Amino acid sequence: MDQIAWFAEHFIGLFNESAKSLLGLITGILPTLLVLLTAMYAITTWIGEERVTRAVKWAGKYSVTRYTIMPIIAVIILTNPMAYTFGRFLPEKYKPAFYDAAVSFVHPVTAFFPHANAGELFVWTGVSAGVLKIAPESYARLAVLYFLVGIIVILMRGILTQWITRLLINRGGHQETFKRFDEMYEAGQIQGAKTEGSVL
DSSP states (O other): OHHHHHHHHHHHHHHHHHHHHHHHHHHTHHHHHHHHHHHHHHHHHHHOHHHHHHHHHHHTTSHHHHTTHHHHHHHHHHOTTGGGGGGGGSOGGGHHHHHHHHHHHTTGGGGTOGGGGGGGTHHHHHHHHHHHHHOGGGHHHHHHHHHHHHHHHHHHHHHHHHHHHHHHHHHTTOHHHHHHHHHHHHTTOOSOOEETTEEO
């Protein structure tokens, strides 16, 4: 009987704690997320979609900016998972590496821009919880380091994945196919290459 009473008490206790956690989110991080999302949409509207598109295309020209600036802009402005659509501005051979860089940045970005990946904010809160409890004055420094290390990691991953992609294209004998993709991209077809009703 004691075990049943203990189970019942702790069972309802679980829901009580969950409710407290939800209330904390509603009064804490949720308003911040809403304001950040609104601010990002407003900034994009003020800057103009054309200017943002030009900036993204420029960033896609060089390896360093393709795997740093481009994923950062994508993740902050479009948030996860919409950020990956920025890959449409790249030639086919760079899309896997861009995706790798962007998907690797959706956690480090939450240190300063929690709206970008609100569904998995628990990663940053888990990383920072100990520092916040023991040395709250170091919280901002941890956020900066988390963000900067994220940028270094996405650059490394992007370059490595680009190299692996090139290796697989060559090993599989797909050079001609990707040459056609490049020609279509140069001709202004950024949404994906199609011919005769099917993907090349």
